[in-house]
């Protein structure tokens with residue numbers, strides 16, 4: 001049997017039936033009350049039918065003033081549980097897990113959602129004109145964030161999710177706290193790495209209290225921000241050690257922020273060895289293995305069946321996270337898992353203009369995800385330049401719909 005088909009049991013006792021994971025991808029499809037819709041159900045039913053052992057939702061937010069997208073689901077209160085149950089029922093097709101990625105976007109909240117977001121410090125995000133200058137969080141704001149994550153984890157469990165993932169990567173709030181570039185605080189939440197990681201660790205504790213010892217808690221963390229003065233690999237390895245002590249069940253490694261979207265392409269300056277090896281965070285994973293025995297998931301770049309099995313066999317990672325293939329190749333993911341499709345062709349989306357490439361990549365897949373969810377399937381030949389504008393127009397529209 002191929003290693004990708006073998007089960008894995010997490011420290012909390014939960015078993016995932018195989019090693020393929022649909023990584024978090026923001027859906028941007030909530031209704032005007034911030035709830036999941038029929039489109040969420042359709043999409044997750046398709047993904048559950050692939051047979052992947054674990055599906056992780058896109059960003060689901062703890063605060064409607066700090067959403068990664070105006071189309072995110074906001075875990076407001078218990079009233080939402082019936083809608084969450086419809087979503088999770090559709091997503092639990094074949095004994096697979098469905099976890100939700102809980103998040104707060106901090107300064108990476110676009111202007112349409114909130115022109116005056118809060119963040120660890122007043123360091124503005126330089127990406128076009130889309131992000132307002134943030135206001136520094138007070139102690140009270142920080143305590144509310146801890147409560148918000150804990151409450152969302154409780155609602156998630158009651159809503160039928162079988163695990164949670166705390167989003168501490170890609171430049172969102174918890175990643176902002178970890179990075180000295182965006183966290184300039186001099187109180188107990190900033191300065192030393194111990195202080196910068198305090199919020200993440202308190203959130204894990206708060207969530208654990210709500211969900212109990214037998215419920216999976218995962219953390220997605222950056223290997224680094226790939227920016228001068230940011231969160232480094234050395235920082236990340238120290239945080240990884242602390243996460244092991246905090247008793248998490250799965251660590252997912254990714255990297256980058258909106259300013260440097262390494263999660264899409266890896267680090268531009270990557271070594272020859274990691275160019276040959278399709279998954280771009282594997283070199284860092286080796287270092288993680290040296291300091292932590294928490295089950296590990298690597299996401300970014302995996303495309304070939306043999307390579308996935310090779311790295312699983314070698315123990316370089318325990319789970320294979322994939323994002324874009326679950327959109328671009330969604331009809332064959334089940335065949336891939338069963339070894340009938342050897343390679344998931346996923347050419348990069350290019351406009352020819354460096355400034356637009358990340359937006360085109362994100363916009364293309366965002367549009368296709370919505371096409372699949374709404375029953376239209378993949379639309380061939382979506383224009384890369386038009387795709388680069390999609391997120392801005394979609395955000396404007398979704399923000400206006402919201403109550």
Ligand SMILES: Cc1cc2nc3c(=O)[nH]c(=O)nc-3n(C[C@H](O)[C@H](O)[C@H](O)COP(=O)(O)O)c2cc1C
Nearest residue numbers: 023024025026058059263300301322323324365366
């Ligand atoms: C359309 C889209 C939306 C994404 N949304 C999220 C998200 O909500 N949370 C997250 O942690 N990562 C998100 N990602 C990043 C993916 O989880 C993943 O790290 C990235 O796509 C690299 O993996 P891949 O090479 O298999 O696509 C998103 C990626 C895409 C393409």
